[in-house]
Amino acid sequence: MPRIDANKLTLEERVVQINRVAKVVKGGRRFSFSAVIVVGDGAGHVGVGLGKAGEVPEAIRKGVEDAKKNLIKIPMVGTTIPHEVRQVYSASRIMLKPASQGTGVIAGGSVRAVVEAAGIRDILAKTHGSTNPVNVTRATIEALRSLHSAEELGRRRGIKLVSRIPGQPVAEPTEAGNGR
Numbered sequence: 761m762p763r764i765d766a767n768k769l770t771l772e773e774r775v776v777q778i779n780r781v782a783k784v785v786k787g788g789r790r791f792s793f794s795a796v797i798v799v800g801d802g803a804g805h806v807g808v809g810l811g812k813a814g815e816v817p818e819a820i821r822k823g824v825e826d827a828k829k830n831l832i833k834i835p836m837v838g839t840t841i842p843h844e845v846r847q848v849y850s851a852s853r854i855m856l857k858p859a860s861q862g863t864g865v866i867a868g869g870s871v872r873a874v875v876e877a878a879g880i881r882d883i884l885a886k887t888h889g890s891t892n893p894v895n896v897t898r899a900t901i902e903a904l905r906s907l908h909s910a911e912e913l914g915r916r917r918g919i920k921l922v923s924r925i926p927g928q929p930v931a932e933p934t935e936a937g938n939g940r
Contacts, residue, residue: 860927
């Protein structure tokens, strides 16, 4: 999969979490900060990054750079995702489900930040296990990365496939295949 050029997109940044970490040394405590950042253009491109530094603004800047390096394109059907997907990352388990138009984003904090930055307006999500924002955002990105559009699957199989989600507009079928 080719890398997406972040300079060609108008990306919005969103801070998911800032964490202060203390390292105990001989003279006392040394503080540093880590920041989980989500960037997205609201039209199917999203990326997540983690930045660590001695100051909060520097950690955010590093997180944004990391997120721009890890952009992915998400296939969408209308305003939702093409199919249900479940993903495990470390101790976090996540389930994303397509929803009909007008449902809205029904998701918790870290998942909500990722799907809203991606431009998904109707989705149902549930987080099980650990709710650590770092693991939940990574699980969400992996889940979105594993999505496949009906056109892509149709091309791969050599048949015509149409994605039908109740309450969403029907996508036009592709030319490949025999019309199933």
